[in-house]
Amino acid sequence: MIKFAGIVATGIGLLLVSFGQKRDPAREAREACILRCVTQPADPELHRQEIVSLEREAARAIQLNSGTFFRRVYSEDFSGTLSRGQQVNKAQWIAVIESPGVKYESFSTSDIKVQLYEDMAIATCLWSSRSIIKGQHISHQMRSIHVYLNGAGGWHVVTGQITSLPPDVQQPL
Template sequence: MIKPAGIATVAMMLLLAEGPPQQDERAAAERNDCIRRCVTQPPDPELRRQEIVSLEREAGHAIELKNGGYFRRVYSEDFAGTLSHGEPVNKVQWIALVQSDAVKYESFHASDIKVQIYQDMAIATCLWSSRFSSTGKPLSHQMRAIHVYLNGAGGWHVVSGQITNLPPDVGQPL
């Protein structure tokens, strides 16, 4: 037979283990408020802008080094781009072009980078300046580039891009 004192002790321990209901409700409210602030607090727009600027600079460096790894990581699987002479390219075609031995870059720089962010989408424009040799001739060229970025679970990814030649047009391969 269970003694009443034992039942009272067990009941008291259960009540103390749970804590007063008001404390539980207050702790839950504080926890929910903290989660709400973290989820709804907008990210720092300048930090997001700088992230895109860094990606644009990194793209120029990757082209100079013929590094397809950057584009595999940052360009979306369904990337759709347009080269300076109007040819459409997908991600695989773009990487093949970047890694091609047809052109040897001495330098490739992205400058004058401007970024507009719209929630989880960003538009970046920049000036691409390059010095390269093609068929043994040294050349230099400038292009304007525009990229559309989407921010998802894996971070920012380029989904679309277009390049426009600036005069004089010297037949840049991109």
């Protein structure tokens, strides 16, 4: 009984001490950061599959000429390079995607490879498209690379580059 009373008294004392301390936002942020590091999923395959899904969603959005996916997943400070060397920001990228001058009969992604580095991922893939540009049917293949950062809102693309594969024809991307 005396041991039990001692344990209860110690517990109450610790509670009173913790309630008396002032809140330290910097300390709380450090502790939250440490907790995130310690509780990261042990299986990186979950992150890898999420990136693969995002790459497939991007291809589908391009085929549909829809910028919605890119507004959600691409970071506000996105910077990319199109297959013809033109640098674009997020708004310019979305304008290219939504361009009415290009209609995709198909747009697919394959050979997706993902490398994970803590809160960063690099995805490479092969994009294959069949499109109609100015009434002309064009088939084209491109290599794509995207750099993702994982933050509070999930994975976001911060930069990307597209490289045309031969035969090199003028493409909108």
